Amino acid sequence: MPSVKENDDKPDGLPKDEWQEDALYSIIILGASGDLAKKKIYPVLWSLFRDDLLPKNTSFVGYARSKLSIDDLRKSFQANCKIMKGEEEKFFAFIKNNLYISGSYDSSEDFKRLNESLNEREAKTNAGNRVFYLSLPPFVFDTATQHIRENCWGKTGWNRIVLEKPFGHDLESSRKLATHLNSLFTEEEIYRIDHYLGKELVQNLITLRFANRIFNPAWNNHNVASVMITFKEPIGTQGRGGYFDEYGIIRDIIQNHLMQIFCLAAMEKPVSLNAEDIRDEKVRVLRRIAPATIENSVFGQYLGNPTGKTEDEKMGYLDDPTVPKGSVTPTFAALVLKIDNERWEGVPWILRAGKALNERKAEIRVQFKKPDGDIMPGTGAKRDELVIRFQPNEAIYLKMMTKTPNSHFGMEETELDMTYSKRYEGVVLAEAYQLLFLEILRGRQIHFVRNDELEETWRIFTPLLHQIENEKVKPIDYEFGSRGPRDADRLLAENNFIYTGTYKWPGPSK
Ligand SMILES: *[C@@H]1O[C@H](CO)[C@@H](O)[C@H](O)[C@H]1NC(C)=O
Numbered sequence: 147m148p149s150v151k152e153n154d155d156k157p158d159g160l161p162k163d164e165w166q167e168d169a170l171y172s173i174i175i176l177g178a179s180g181d182l183a184k185k186k187i188y189p190v191l192w193s194l195f196r197d198d199l200l201p202k203n204t205s206f207v208g209y210a211r212s213k214l215s216i217d218d219l220r221k222s223f224q225a226n227c228k229i230m231k232g233e234e235e236k237f238f239a240f241i242k243n244n245l246y247i248s249g250s251y252d253s254s255e256d257f258k259r260l261n262e263s264l265n266e267r268e269a270k271t272n273a274g275n276r277v278f279y280l281s282l283p284p285f286v287f288d289t290a291t292q293h294i295r296e297n298c299w300g301k302t303g304w305n306r307i308v309l310e311k312p313f314g315h316d317l318e319s320s321r322k323l324a325t326h327l328n329s330l331f332t333e334e335e336i337y338r339i340d341h342y343l344g345k346e347l348v349q350n351l352i353t354l355r356f357a358n359r360i361f362n363p364a365w366n367n368h369n370v371a372s373v374m375i376t377f378k379e380p381i382g383t384q385g386r387g388g389y390f391d392e393y394g395i396i397r398d399i400i401q402n403h404l405m406q407i408f409c410l411a412a413m414e415k416p417v418s419l420n421a422e423d424i425r426d427e428k429v430r431v432l433r434r435i436a437p438a439t440i441e442n443s444v445f446g447q448y449l450g451n452p453t454g455k456t457e458d459e460k461m462g463y464l465d466d467p468t469v470p471k472g473s474v475t476p477t478f479a480a481l482v483l484k485i486d487n488e489r490w491e492g493v494p495w496i497l498r499a500g501k502a503l504n505e506r507k508a509e510i511r512v513q514f515k516k517p518d519g520d521i522m523p524g525t526g527a528k529r530d531e532l533v534i535r536f537q538p539n540e541a542i543y544l545k546m547m548t549k550t551p552n553s554h555f556g557m558e559e560t561e562l563d564m565t566y567s568k569r570y571e572g573v574v575l576a577e578a579y580q581l582l583f584l585e586i587l588r589g590r591q592i593h594f595v596r597n598d599e600l601e602e603t604w605r606i607f608t609p610l611l612h613q614i615e616n617e618k619v620k621p622i623d624y625e626f627g628s629r630g631p632r633d634a635d636r637l638l639a640e641n642n643f644i645y646t647g648t649y650k651w652p653g654p655s656k
Pocket residue numbers: 167170202203267268270271
């Protein structure tokens with residue numbers, strides 16, 4: 147059965163851009179020997195090259211400490227690239243456009259060598275456009291960015307710098323990083339990736355809300371009872387919890403990914419589709435939110451499941467040898483935010499994220515109030531609910547009441563269903579990183595995080611993060627593979643989110 151393939155790397159229908167003909171584009175990957183580069187960045191660049199989506203003259207320049215030949219570099223990522231029969235030659239051409247420079251992150255000499263080799267390649271063209279992609283641990287951000295700015299900033303074309311989380315650890319450290327970056331680059335030169343903004347259905351939030359008459363008039367506290375944004379994953383830390391332990395689930399998922407979804411769902415209609423207009427509205431709605439509080443939160447940490455099928459499932463968070471003994475870092479959190487503005491006053495927005503749960507899922511649920519002046523009291527009418535599922539099995543569906551066929555006024559729950567695998571059968575959705583790379587090359591910042599958004603999200607979560615860390619608030623235990631702590635269900639109920647369990651998703655392509 148054909149279906150929307152997730153994260154496959156042969157997306158359909160991406161627009162072919164008109165790139166600057168007389169320019170050489172260089173994509174410089176700092177941290178080229180690292181995990182993210184091998185697993186994600188190089189395979190994505192290959193897929194874009196293969197599908198002729200990049201500017202014709204694009205060089206890929208790896209930079210890292212390890213001494214690698216181009217062949218070593220190729221070997222490090224080739225297994226993660228999809229190379230079909232007949233594409234071997236193209237892959238060879240891709241490798242030919244690769245360059246690797248070994249250097250340290252604190253040596254201006256090494257960065258000067260990088261600059262020289264970029265200059266060499268650009269010499270025969272009119273302009274050299276440079277993308278610096280930082281796939282680096284945070285402790286080298288400062289020196290690496292400084293050296294890039296001082297030694298590698300091209301003079302003939304544009305320069306862009308791409309960063310990924312973590313953007314600091316709390317409001318103060320995030321501000322420090324921002325001050326540093328702003329001393330070197332303009333905001334137009336900085337692309338902060340939150341890969342959720344590269345997801346098709348996250349991007350669709352703007353279209354759904356503002357290109358349809360029916361949603362926006364109902365999108366307010368007169369009609370909406372509550373909203374829940376959920377992230378769940380069915381895997382634990384898999385023996386690599388040491389890194390996670392310094393962050394916890396709020397920094398890992400909620401403060402960034404879920405808040406980006408939140409902004410697009412809650413913001414007012416932007417003046418235009420310009421990046422700055424959209425990002426202005428995101429900041430505006432964030433500014434109307436009071437900091438998250440411990441009274442309105444539930445934290446959890448998973449225990450191993452003795453009957454689990456894999457070693458991962460049997461291992462609790464604290465059994466992970468890389469996690470410090472007695473850690474109170476939450477692997478699950480549910481919390482409530484309120485937006486103090488005319489549209490949303492009184493409506494709870496519940497954000498919920500956890501590891502080692504029963505399923506993999508990222509979605510938003512907008513629960514509507516029951517109709518006023520109900521002429522069918524006592525019939526068991528349930529609330530309407532609009533569900534947008536970002537992953538897996540992308541779908542938009544509206545749970546609603548309908549008359550049971552052939553009954554008098556019997557009713558039942560049903561759905562208006564736009565499951566992508568059915569409506570867009572066989573269409574391959576682009577992967578987030580594919581879309582985001584193209585946006586960086588185009589110079590379009592809509593799907594990247596602006597500094598003031600970042601600052602506002604940290605303002606909302608920093609007091610709570612500091613409190614649970616200072617007071618060592620103990621999270622509630624939950625079992626690997628469960629729905630998380632029971633208390634989270636209580637939090638939902640207290641915040642006007644009704645879960646009846648009566649509705650059954652009929653499954654895709656039924
Ligand atoms: C790419 O750049 C080289 C110079 O580095 C130039 O000779 C060549 O014509 C360019 N190719 C295209 C397709 O623009």
